Amino acid sequence: MALKGDLHRSPIAHRYFWERVRDAVNDFTGSSPSRFAILVFTFLILVFTLLFSLPIATNSGERAELADAFFTAVSVICVTGLATVDMASHWSLVGHIFVYIGVQIGAVGVLTLASILGLVISRRLGLRAKLIAASDSNPLRAHHGPVSESQAVRLGEVGNLLVTVALSLVVIEAGVAALLFPRMLIDGIPLWDAIWNSFYYSAMAFTNTGFTPNAEGLARFENDYWFLSILMIGVFLGAVGFPVIYALQKQLLKPRLWSLHVKLTVVTTVLLLFMGALAFIILEYNNPKTFGTLNASDTIFQSLFLSMMTRSGGFATIDIPDLNGSSLLVADMLMFIGGGSASTGGGIKVTTLAVLFLSAVAEAKGNPDMEAFGRRIPGDVSRVAVSVVLWGATIVAVSTVTLLHITKASLDYVLFDVISAFGTVGLSTGLTGDLPESGKYVLGLTMLLGRVGTVTLAAAVAASQTSKLFRRPEERPIVG
Amino acid sequence: MALKGDLHRSPIAHRYFWERVRDAVNDFTGSSPSRFAILVFTFLILVFTLLFSLPIATNSGERAELADAFFTAVSVICVTGLATVDMASHWSLVGHIFVYIGVQIGAVGVLTLASILGLVISRRLGLRAKLIAASDSNPLRAHHGPVSESQAVRLGEVGNLLVTVALSLVVIEAGVAALLFPRMLIDGIPLWDAIWNSFYYSAMAFTNTGFTPNAEGLARFENDYWFLSILMIGVFLGAVGFPVIYALQKQLLKPRLWSLHVKLTVVTTVLLLFMGALAFIILEYNNPKTFGTLNASDTIFQSLFLSMMTRSGGFATIDIPDLNGSSLLVADMLMFIGGGSASTGGGIKVTTLAVLFLSAVAEAKGNPDMEAFGRRIPGDVSRVAVSVVLWGATIVAVSTVTLLHITKASLDYVLFDVISAFGTVGLSTGLTGDLPESGKYVLGLTMLLGRVGTVTLAAAVAASQTSKLFRRPEERPIVG
Ligand SMILES: [K+]
Ligand SMILES: [K+]
Incomplete structure (x- = not known):
């Protein structure tokens, strides 16, 4: 008894205690990184639901309804950009600052978590993957030197990653804001408004959120191709992913040195951008409500902008319900990807x-292996991909059926807003603004599962690889 | 010269000629069974387009429009059951006989082709698969004895299969008709009408077509659970597949002896049947237009019937557009499967x-292998499955976007009719009947690609397995 009492007061005992806390955290992040990610996001959403429930957050000075505070918190932390209230008029300046801070935390959070999960996967995949992970071109490594033999991701590494991610975010957002700022001054926006708006738009672009600070939204800038192009660059950098940014920053002009992941991401993103734009041109060029009144070059630019925003940016220069049903479905597919x-x-x-x-x-x-850019992709990667798609399709299906049943609205609109929530895009046909309370919770949950689910699922299934001592006899069912 | 001339006239020369024709056919069916399947279906559709274009095929005695003749031919040969005209009033008795014969040919054709393709796959997969194929439980083998070493499917085997399939079809349809016939007599239908109707309904059930011979359709029998149950059995036997029928017929009461394919098919079919019915009960029990006026047991039965018909039967006791949007989407998913x-x-x-x-x-x-019922499923099977789903999703997406653009109709209805066409189901929201000419060709093509595509794609990709002499260096992209 006396001994224990002494220990509790001694510095050594304190060190023991903190080491145990640290080990417990390490064990938890290492052993179940997916659960850790879900916990982090849920915690952040609870905090921001509380913040948005404060009377000072609203313009009216009245407490926001719980469903709206919750929905806004999820939308901000998941960097979605969907809203059940009119963002510009409902929230006060304090509320808008919460939004601004929230999307930054959400963005740093998702980038860091995804990178940690990438690290965990690399560790679990054994020596071969470790050798790859040790190469200089892997951005998931926070510092150089031999890769640790431990399978857990230590707190220090998480800290390093967090710092690297946060620094990248600050640098890129400052750069985008610096490009937007003079344009706003030229457009005659007052100095302080221009500063706040350029930082706000920059954050909303790089974090792929898509909220606008001003009441009229992007409509003010819809013909300002300089402004819109910078937004597109911000959205592209955010949407292309941290590993790719890291590689582009180091080897922008040496594409031969890019890793397979970087090449695949860039090529697929660019292909989708142009194929999406082409589809929108074909389907909307003679729609009087959208591009019907534009000339050829404007139609091409606006189609490229729309295609890029479905990548998950969520800014829009047109009213989404004005699009043809065919374009809505094309957008659905792009947003789902x-x-x-x-x-x-x-x-x-x-x-x-x-x-x-x-x-x-x-x-x-008839190749036994998947190949791309002269590299062979292991077969288990395609099984992870199948799992992610099944997960995504299931969430979208369940959420769409539920919201169809709650709202009795048309599938065109319900599917669009559900996929916009799942893909944290933030474009809306207007359905989200008209949802009843139960619908707000369903769509909020869809955002959370879309955000955390795809990131953690891939890690969870890839990390759980085990080898088996025996194999069962093989038998081949007929498919198709 | 003289020698050649002699040969041309001699019986030996004739044998040479026929052997070369036979070899050419064998080469073609063996080397490119998918192309063979597409050719057979295209040929049948051309013939039936001609038949439906004959003036004697219509009630009015006037030549049907080409788009309608083509659509009906595709719908019949692909055993879909969608119609751009009112089937009961538009076609004469001759026309209906063409329909009756067409669905039989279409059904025998698809069963035989799928089985041939199964044979080809087995041959190509080498000795291990051959040993499996040699087992008694494999229905794709037309007769017993050691498996041929040749990789091509010989004409004789195709003939044997054709006979086996046609015999099964005649026996099952006669059985179903024999069960329907007394019921029709009891219901007060005149003798000759009862005979024709029972054979017609039986054929439409087993071939999973879903046309009705009488003007008022199934409405006449919507409360006749004996009649509807027999239809469900017919549809189940048709939809479960020839390999399963073969196994069930031999080992109905010994499920332990069933092959993995049979077990997987039966379990998944039964699970989907009950999960679909449960969803329809939940979503429709209080819909006054559908099951809202029914008591509990009627609701359960009608939900089971609707769920079974989305398997691809295509009979309906309710008006599809009366369903809630949520139920339409559930039906979409079931029909796509x-x-x-x-x-x-x-x-x-x-x-x-x-x-x-x-x-x-x-x-x-974290298992390296897929497992089911104590068996290991080779990894390439899942890649074939991915190919089939990608193919299906692409057809449905392209067709839906095109028809949305042509008709400007609501996504609820367009997606339903497109998936109904792709899955050769034949249920319709009414959109198909209102299509403009271009839309009829798009939906007709959707049916053909859905019917031939999934069957041949799986065979084509599975048959093209080659081994490689070198493997490229491995690299792992991040997914999800
Ligand atoms: K967004
Ligand atoms: K059918």
């Missing part, structure tokens, strides 16, 4: 689609 | 879904 891995973009991720496609190509050619 | 492999049912097939699901389960558990 989403951005790059370990990015602020959502969806199943462009590499997931690319791997599925490569898998089908390998089958069609 | 469709029936069993080598069946008259359509869609991506239940085993394809099962394999994708097992692949995700294996990933989640």
Whole structure:
């Protein structure tokens, strides 16, 4: 008894205690990184639900309804950009600052978590993967030197990653804001408004959120191609993913040195951008409500902008319900695919689609292996991709059926807003603003599962690889 | 010269000629069974387009419009059951006989082709698969004895299969008709009408077509649970697939002896039947237009019937547009999945879904292999499944976007009719009947690609397996 009492007061005992806390955290992040990610996001959403429930957060000075505070918190932390209230008029300046801070935390959170999960996967995949992970071109390594033998991700590494991610975010957002700022001054916006708006727009672009600080939204800038182009660059950098940014920053002009992941992400993103734009041009060029009144070059630019925003940016220069039903469905598909891995973009991720496609190509050619850019992709990667797509399709299906039943609205609109939530895109047909309370919770949950689910699922299934001592006899069912 | 001339006239020369024709046919069916399947279906559709273009085929005695003749021919040969005209009033008795004969040819055709393709796959997969193929439980073998070493499917085997399939079809349809006939007499239908109607309904059930011979359709029998139950059995037998029928007929009461394919098909089909029915009960029990006026047991029965018909049967006791949007989407998913492999049912097939699901389960558990019922499923099967789903999703997406653009109709209805066409189901929201000419060709093509595509794609990709002499260096992209 006396001994224990002494220990509790001694510095050594304190060190023991903190070491045990640290070990417990390490064990938890290392042994169940997916659960850790879900906990972090849920905690952040609770905090921001509380913040948005404060009377000072609203313009009216009255407490926001719980469903709206919750929905806004999820939308901000998951960097979605959907809203059940009119963002510009409902929230006070304090509320808008919460939004601004929230999307930054959400963006740093998702980039860091995705990168940690990437690290965990690399560790678990054993020596071969470790050698790859040790190469200089892997951005998931926070510092150089031999890779640790331990399988757990230590707190120090998490800290390093957090700092690297946060620094990148600050640098890129400052750069985008610096490009937006003079344009706003030229457009005659007052100095302080221009500063606040350029930082706000910059954050909303790089974090792929898509909220606008001003009441009239992007309509003010819809013909300002300089402004819109900078937004597109911000959205592209956010959506392409941290590993790709890291590689581009080091080897922008040496694409031969890019890793397979970087090549796949860039090629698929660019292909989707142009194919999406082409589809929108064909389907909307004679729609009087959208591009029907524009000339050819304006139609091309606005189609490219719309295509890029479905990557998960969520800014819009047109009213979404004005689009033809066919364009809505094309947008649905683009939003479902989403951005790059370990990015602020959502969806199943462009590499997931690319791997599925490569898998089908390998089958069609009769190759036993998937191949791309002179590299062989292991077969288990395609199984992870299948899991992610099944997960995504299931969430979208269940959420769509539920919201169809709650709202009795048309499938065109329900599917669009559900996929926009799942892919954390933030474009809306207007359905989200008209949801009853139960619908707000359903769509909020869809965002959370879309955001955390795809990131952690891939890690969880890839990390759980075990080898088996025996194999069962083989038998081949007929498919198709 | 003289020698050649002699040969041309001699019996030996004739034998040479016929042997060369036979070899050419063998080469073609063996080397490119998918192209063969597409040619057969295209040929049948051309013939039936001509038949439906004959003035004697219509009630009015006037030549049907080409788009309608083509659409009806595709719908009949692909055993879909969609119609751009009012089937009961538009076609004469001759026209209806063409329909009756057409669905039989279509059903025998698809069952035989799918089985031939199964044979080709088995041959190509080498000795291990051959040993499996040699086992008594494999229905794809037309007769017993050691498996031929040749990789091509010989004409004789095709003939044997054709006979086996046609015999099964005649026996099952006669059985179903014999069960329907007394019921029709009891219902007060005149003798000759009862005979014709019972054979017609029986054929439409087993071939999973879903046309009705009488003007008022199934409405006459909507409360006749004996009649509807027999239809369900007919549809189930057709949709479950020829390999399963073969196994059930031999080992109905010894499920332990069933092959993996049979077990997977039966379990998935039954699960989908009950899960679909449960969803329809939940979503429709209080819909006054559908099941709202029914008592509990009627609601359960009608939900089971609707769920079974989305398997690809296509009969309906309710008006599809009366369903809630949520139920339409559930039906979309069930129709997309469709029936069993080598069946008259359509869609991506239940085993394809099962394999994708097992692949995700294996990933989640960290197993390197997919397992089911104590058997290991080779990894390339899941890649074939991915190819089939990608193919199906692409057809449905392109067709839906095109028809949305042509008709400007609501996505609820367009997606339903497109998936109904792709899955050769034949249920309709009414959109098909209102299509403009271009839309009829788009939907007709959707049916053909859905019918031939999934069957041949799986065979084509599975048959093209080659081994490689070198493997490229491995690299792992991040997915999800
Ligand atoms: K967004
Ligand atoms: K059908």
